Amino acid sequence: MPEKTEKPATETTTAAAEDRPRRRQARGERRITQLLEAAATVFATTGYTAASTNAIAREAGVSPGTLYQFFPNKEAIAIELGGRLMHEMRQSYDEVLSPIDPAVTPIEEAITGTVDRFIEFNCLHPAFFVLMHGPDIPGRIAEEHDALHTTLVTRVETLLAPFVPDAPAPAVTRTAQMCVGIYKAGLELILAHEGAEREAYIQELKDVLLRYLRPLAEGVVY
Template sequence: MPEKTEKPGTEKPAGEAARTAEERPRRRQARGERRIAQLLEAAAAVFCTTGYTAASTNAIAREAGVSPGTLYQFFPNKEAIAIELGSRLMHEMRESYDEVLAPIDPATTSIDEVIAGTVDRFIAFNCRHPAFFALMHGPDIPGRIAEEHDALHTTLAARVETILAPFAPDAPAPAVTRTARMCVGIYKAGLELILAHEGAEREAYVQELKDALLRYLRPLVGSS
């Protein structure tokens, strides 16, 4: 049987054929990333509605509009989904720390401005991602997420301590450390109330949180 040959003029140049071969995996990878993002968005919605413990892979697949089989192509179980979602959210939160908790000069920035800017930034993050609070403060979150969240909490307290120290140069270091940790604790307590409300009532609770932090810090930092 004669060999099949390309019709004259139909052969692809070697470079074009190579580019086509390289593009196929990239397209598949892009589709996979979009599907993962779709599943994580659905998981965030389910975790906010039912909590992590009551959530199921079937519910997540249903929210995403895909079959459970499609979900299992990307995640073996609910815990894997939660870990990926939690890791992405914590990465974004760390980026917020880097931007808003930079060293501050008390001569040019007041403690009121520091509190307002920090609280506004973190509240905005949690309002954009309510799943962060639902996942991180649930009663049965995966151990790996709990460990990463504890590390995130420690980093936050250390960054707050770094910011407070210049406002209280004469205060003993242990006192500044305790104050920074208390500030984080006050913020976390206020955050739960803030997320439980909407609209004007939420804004009122945000202001209450700022006022509480300012009144707490005033004895340490004076009129800075």
């Protein structure tokens, strides 16, 4: 049998020393994820203003001291959670708000696909709506939300443009702003209900957008 070649003790020690920081980093990331998931639950249940670090720690099953090892306060937790959710929402924009060929995809299908995707995201992440629209959200989240809103309007313009090729740019912008406003108003009602009633409000939102956009897509002059 071939003899086993043992690594020098110094090499083994060095490898073990390098591996320890990686393990600690992985544990830290898991703990941060645990705390953010707990914060999402607390924010969605009580709102941002009424939430506390003690409640978040309790929901996560850790001590407040453990929480403070990773976040100095509630605002820092909200900013980290909000940033991650906004990043995920931007990915949704990229996937569903892209130019469409009206000859292939009718306006009804475009509305249904977009609304379903965004409603699904908000129902999976109810804390997103709380953090984006709460009365006392941190200023940094408000600024990032304003940028997200601007991006959304721009992407809706991109989606609408092929349906109204002769419309002037300012008119398309106004239409996109109205669509986003209608969606946000409908979203608040949708999140306030569950089950069959929620589904009914989702359909109402689609119907409202379709009644607004169909005449434009059919060539009604601005």
